[in-house]
Amino acid sequence: MRQKLQSSLEASALDIEDVPYQHAGHTAVKDNANETHFNIRVISPKFEGQSLVKRHRMNGL
Structure with a gap:
C-alpha cells in the first residue's frame, strides 16, 4: 500500500496507521475478521x- 501511494501520488509525506479496532462492530465486518481500517495522511503536490x-x-489503489 505504501509503495503504491508513494509512487502514484509522488508524496512528500506519507503516514499510514493500521487501526482495525475502528471497524469493530460494523455490520460488514461481522463475518470477515480479515477486514481492517487505516488512517492515511498524504502530502502531495498533485493535490494542489x-x-x-x-x-x-x-x-492510486
Missing part, C-alpha cells in the same frame, strides 16, 4: 488545486 473529492479519488 484539487477539491477534496478529487483528492480522495486520486488514491
Whole structure:
C-alpha cells in the first residue's frame, strides 16, 4: 500500500496507521475478521488545486 501511494501520488509525506479496532462492530465486518481500517495522511503536490473529492479519488489503489 505504501509503495503504491508513494509512487502514484509522488508524496512528500506519507503516514499510514493500521487501526482495525475502528471497524469493530460494523455490520460488514461481522463475518470477515480479515477486514481492517487505516488512517492515511498524504502530502502531495498533485493535490494542489484539487477539491477534496478529487483528492480522495486520486488514491492510486
